[in-house]
Structure formats: C-alpha cells, structure tokens
Amino acid sequence: MSEKDLNTEQKILEAARVVFIEKGFEGARMQEIADEAGINKALLHYYYRSKDKLFEGVFRDAFFELVPHIVQLIKSDIPLFDKIETFVREYIIVFQKNPYIPGFILHELSRNPGRIVTMISDIGVDPQVFIDQVEQEVNKGTIHPINPYQLIVNMLALCIFPFVASPIIKNIIFSKKPGYFDQFIEERKTEASQFIINAIKK
Amino acid sequence: MSEKDLNTEQKILEAARVVFIEKGFEGARMQEIADEAGINKALLHYYYRSKDKLFEGVFRDAFFELVPHIVQLIKSDIPLFDKIETFVREYIIVFQKNPYIPGFILHELSRNPGRIVTMISDIGVDPQVFIDQVEQEVNKGTIHPINPYQLIVNMLALCIFPFVASPIIKNIIFSKKPGYFDQFIEERKTEASQFIINAIKK
DNA sequence: GTCTATATTGTGATAGAC
DNA sequence: GTCTATCACAATATAGAC
The missing domain is CATH 1.10.357.10 (Tetracycline Repressor, domain 2)
Known part of the structure; x- marks a missing residue:
C-alpha cells in the first residue's frame, strides 16, 4: 500500500511515527511532521488536538507493537x-x-x-x-x-x-x-x- | 567539597550536568540550569556563549568519564x-x-x-x-x-x-x-x- | 561578575476564508 | 477538510545598569 492510498488521518499518524521515533517528543517539530505527511500544520491540530495527543497515539502503537x-x-x-x-x-x-x-x-x-x-x-x-x-x-x-x-x-x-x-x-x-x-x-x-x-x- | 566552595563557573557546569543528564539536550531549559546553579540565565551566557556550548562541555565530560x-x-x-x-x-x-x-x-x-x-x-x-x-x-x-x-x-x-x-x-x-x-x-x-x-x- | 529588562526567534495552537 | 494568516507564549540570547 503506497502513501497515496492512505487517507489524511493515516498519513498524519504515519508521519508522526517517523518523526517522533527518530527525534523523540521534545526533538520533534509539528512542522516537520506536517511536511513529512505532505500537509500543513493546521491539519495536524484538526485531526489531533495537540502534540501531546498525537504523540500518545504514536507511543501507544509502538509500545503495544512490542x-x-x-x-x-x-x-x-x-x-x-x-x-x-x-x-x-x-x-x-x-x-x-x-x-x-x-x-x-x-x-x-x-x-x-x-x-x-x-x-x-x-x-x-x-x-x-x-x-x-x-x-x-x-x-x-x-x-x-x-x-x-x-x-x-x-x-x-x-x-x-x-x-x-x-x-x-x-x-x-x-x-x-x-x-x-x-x-x-x-x-x-x-x-x-x-x-x-x-x-x-x- | 560543598556547593558553596565552588566558583560560579564550576557551579554552572555542575548544574548543567544534572539537568542535561536528566532531561537531555532538547528537554533541558536554560532557566532550570540557572535555578539549579542558584544564579540567573544571563550568567549562563556570560560564561558559556550558548546552550550548545554548555551542553558540549557536559557531554564531553560524561563521555570521557566512561x-x-x-x-x-x-x-x-x-x-x-x-x-x-x-x-x-x-x-x-x-x-x-x-x-x-x-x-x-x-x-x-x-x-x-x-x-x-x-x-x-x-x-x-x-x-x-x-x-x-x-x-x-x-x-x-x-x-x-x-x-x-x-x-x-x-x-x-x-x-x-x-x-x-x-x-x-x-x-x-x-x-x-x-x-x-x-x-x-x-x-x-x-x-x-x-x-x-x-x-x-x- | 552579576543583575534586570528586553530583544528575537521558534513553536504549538487557533481563527477564519474557501 | 484544507488552506493562509496570525496569535500567544516559551525559550535562547543580548543590552545595559550597577
């Protein structure tokens, strides 16, 4: 499944995953996540209310995956x-x-x-x-x-x-x-x- | 040797060590380092020009200690x-x-x-x-x-x-x-x- | 050397048009 | 749903008095 096939919410989560896992919470920038997902910052907040909420989703997934x-x-x-x-x-x-x-x-x-x-x-x-x-x-x-x-x-x-x-x-x-x-x-x-x-x- | 015996430069380095090692570079705040050292932010910049420089000192010490x-x-x-x-x-x-x-x-x-x-x-x-x-x-x-x-x-x-x-x-x-x-x-x-x-x- | 006050930039978050 | 523009605040860094 290529990136094009994902809907926006999935694209955001996937981008957040990449950035958070490489940079950590403190080191990650919402701008970088938006760029990685090919959208703009405002949309991040539309789907996930805050950086914290977005992070929590990524962390839980990674944690429960392992x-x-x-x-x-x-x-x-x-x-x-x-x-x-x-x-x-x-x-x-x-x-x-x-x-x-x-x-x-x-x-x-x-x-x-x-x-x-x-x-x-x-x-x-x-x-x-x-x-x-x-x-x-x-x-x-x-x-x-x-x-x-x-x-x-x-x-x-x-x-x-x-x-x-x-x-x-x-x-x-x-x-x-x-x-x-x-x-x-x-x-x-x-x-x-x-x-x-x-x-x-x- | 108690904290009182250290000169300002040493106090700063020791405080920076505590904060950086616990919080990491991204998570550390210059304000917190200043508080920990019992001085104000401006003095940090007087002794070490930037957060980067201060961190570099702390990291090198920790690295070469181990x-x-x-x-x-x-x-x-x-x-x-x-x-x-x-x-x-x-x-x-x-x-x-x-x-x-x-x-x-x-x-x-x-x-x-x-x-x-x-x-x-x-x-x-x-x-x-x-x-x-x-x-x-x-x-x-x-x-x-x-x-x-x-x-x-x-x-x-x-x-x-x-x-x-x-x-x-x-x-x-x-x-x-x-x-x-x-x-x-x-x-x-x-x-x-x-x-x-x-x-x-x- | 040390302080207070301030400049400057970066960043998360929101408003509002479309 | 998605965008541009902007706010509000936090954080690094500097100016200048003492």
Missing part, C-alpha cells in the same frame, strides 16, 4: 531452550526492521515513567510462568541455578542493547570494520541464544 | 576471566552511582552521531588486544569458539542495559516486587560475570 508480543512468548508453553531461541530470533528480526524503536521507547519511558503505569494494566504482565519454568529446569538438574529475573533481563539486554547503542558499536567497537554492523546483527540471531543457553545449561 | 575507562580495562594485560569479572563489577558500580548517564550518552549519540566522530580520535580505541586474547583462549581450548565482537557487545549489554531500561524493569518485570531493583543490581555485580564466564568456558 511489549505484549514478548509477554506472550515469555508465558507460552514451549520448552525453555526453544523459547530462548525463538525469543532472540524473533525479537532481533523486529528490531532489524525498526532499529529506532527500542531507543524511542526507552527514552520516552525514562522521560515520563508515569506513562507506563496507565498501560500496564492493559497487558497481562506476569513473569510467573517463566519463573516457574526456569525453577523446574533447575530442580530437574538440566540447568545451573540462576535467578530467573536476572535471566529475563539478560535475554532482553542481549537483544535490545545492540540497537540502542548502535552509534557506539558502529563508530567505536567496529571503527576498523565499516559496514560490519548488519552482518553482526545477522549472526546475532543465533549467537545470542547460544550464548544464553551455554550460560545456563549443565 | 569510555576511556573501559577501553583501558579491555586492553589491559590480565587473564580473561579476571578481566570479565573486574569489568562487570566496576562498570555496574559506576552506573549505580550515576544511573542516568548511560541513557544520556546513548540518546545524545543517536540524536547526533556525528558528535562521536570528533571524540574518537582522542581515545586510543583498538579492541585488537582483547580480540587476540579471546582467540588465544579459544586456541588453548579453555573457552568455546566465539566471535570476540559478540562477546564485547554482550559484556556491555549486560552491564548497561538494566540502567537504560530501568522503568520497564521496575514497572513491568518487577511490578510485583516493589523496591527489588536495587538488590537486583547488587546481585548483578557477580551474577552477570558468572553468566558470561559460564557461557564461554569449556
């Missing part, structure tokens, strides 16, 4: 090692397509942590299933004892961090290997899960 | 497992004291990646020593084969991510365990390095 997805996966009823492999692969693929989203969400949440409270109740957030699953594997002796919370954060960290820190990685760590980043991420879809599984399996 | 530190450690001549343990512990301690710094640096770099280019040349950035060290251990058969670049990013990710993502961790993952975050970080000083070492050692 978070419930992983919450489901974490709770799902598949073997632990399979779950880790799937989690890592699927998540990295999502970020590969939307590399700015992780930084956007993290920055906006730290700018306004209260925002999250209004959204949590909409998602069934309960890491208990995963925690039980990890503890069962520990009891069975298939993995080393580990704090399940540390494991969850490790999984998130290994998937998300490369995208949040891409300027540092590209320019400092890979400064001698220009263009290596994409290949690095490609490798990571399997490397990261192997890393995690090696870390916990007996 | 990055050369780890570059040195990564290059240093100590055994791999010791190096990993030291790296994780020291880095997490730094972030414990300055939890906003990682997010600040990452966000500002992604907002203006060009900034980093002017700074890199000042640091001797060369991961080669670490890469050689990892490959030697692989050849000796003490660790599994691993891409050293993946390993470096994993180490950074496990240390830095919890601070960048603290709102998500506190409100979503630990929503049933209020106040747990600090203890979680404390544990992590040793848990994260054990995780890494388990992942690579044979």
